Amino acid sequence: MLSRSSLRAAIKISLAAALAGAWAVRFREVEFAWYPLLAVVMCMDETDTRVVAAVRARVLGTIAAGLVSFLVHTLLEGWIGVTVTLLIVVPLLRLLRWQAGLGTALVVSSMLFLVARYSELDWLYVFNRTADTLVGVVATLVVSGLFWPINRVAEMNAVERQLRRLMAERLETIRQQLKAPADPPASGPSTPADPAPIAGARLCQQLSQLVGDELRSNPDGPVKRQHWRQRSLLWERINHHSLQLQRLGQLLPAGALAADATPWLERLPQLLLSRGQAVAPLPQRSSLRRLAEARGLSPLLLLAFDDELQRLARSAQSLALASRHDGGAPMTAPR
Template sequence: MDALLVRNTLKMFTAVFLTAAIALWFERIEFVWYPLMAVVIVVDDNDDHTVKAATARVMGTVIGGLVTFVVHTILSGWMGVLVSILLMIPVLRLFGWQSGLSTAATLSVMFLMIPRYEALDWDYVFNRGLDTVVGCLVALGVGLLFWPRNSYRELQSLDQHLLADLQGQLERYQAWMDGQHERPAPLNTAPLTGNLMRMTDLVERERRGPRQKRLRSSRWQQRLRLWQIVQFHWIAWERLIEGLPSLDIAQATPLQQSIAGLHRQLQGGAQTTPRREPQRWQQLAQSQRLPLLQLLALEEETRPLHASLGSLARRPC
């Protein structure tokens, strides 16, 4: 089972349970959907667990309630909802509270679509706004106290996992060259792509969050670009090797040197990118009756892969 899914499920359950318990304790169960809706939105958005992010979420929700109250005196129904949201967006952006837009917009819908919306008064706005803010705070508190998110620790873990996968696969290719095993099957691209997509999500979230300066100084954006280059060329490189006919690997010197060079690069060996030597690959194609174009394509894929793997191994974040 996916650990991230279990973590988010437990976080959602805990936040909903605590919110419902608070509503029941203070005898506000009649409008419990307000804080529960806030809990669902905040947990789903996976907010940054910082004071700045929590303030933006809460104040954005409060502003949404105030804007909706003013608009309801002029417009009703879906037109009122539309105008409220259009007014909220610039106001929230002005104060830097745009992360509260989702709960503010939901509050607007619930306010203006209730029966007899014209009876909406300050008492109702204050109490329902307070309910929604409580839901936001509970969701943020649960995430902060029980399951704090550490993007950089997760990035490190994903990075090490990807490096270990490539290292293990290159060791299997090395064993194939030594005649100890059959030609290895290509790596399953699903975990490779999934881990890379998760890294992309984490980097993008940090770029939009309050820790932008730390992201820029940590070089994770540059490392992510390197991983994207590696993924593209690695998949193509393995497919080309998989598509080669049966060959005498002991006599395939260019291929042996290519694999050994990648292996050394990933271990931190400082090597220059190999020069193009089409004559050697042509000799290999002629001696073992292999497709020349496929071998030349393999050489071309090896060069950027060689450079990128070396950069990843020598410059850890």
């Protein structure tokens, strides 16, 4: 049974193909309906970014293949002309950094030499075939923009907001466990059956997939400028360190740190909600050792808890810097 996304994709490509085919049949200038329909098949995708990238690759590949094929055709014909054309087109596209149009260039070069009548392969013929391709490109852009447009950057922002809420709730659970045992948290500490660890890992994986998809489609787009790759990796680290912090906190007695000597616990849930501000001040290790001696706690356990907290705080600071510099400015590592 088709999923909703598969059904939407099928409807979109059918509408785009119908629109391009109707245009090709209506106007006599479009001699071959194959070119508009091929452009629809190669350019239509589920996301706006992918569609724009495929359109750019399709147009650039068609223009490069058409021009080189015309020049080579004046000297060579048949399979030798195709071979020479490909030997020129591939390095040319790589030199111009149009590698995305390689597939289109290979197809168009073969079609121009093996399908078209040789006497018609001139500048006008190349222009007409490019115009035929533009018909399919325009149909793809219209349908993609009007029917179920998908904005991956907005999805990434939504996933990041879910991660912030989830991590803040987890840190609040830790704070209540260690600071206020008389007032137990509503959700309780994490247990093996608790879905929170699974939810955090699933959100991190979803964010990583979205970022990778966008970077492959548009390497120099807003995903790169807004440091989404770094943010995705930092969220994975934050999820890991917060889980370790939660497990270590469960090994400490309830209310073990319920004292005025640990005011940083009050700001622990705000660690990921405030951008550019770290939880401060974090406890000094000497004070933790004194606290362990006064409360009869294991110094190694308390120092391990502090180590995870320090790692979590540094990751949160790096995440704040990555989220704040959206204009492409280089990030500076927190000290």
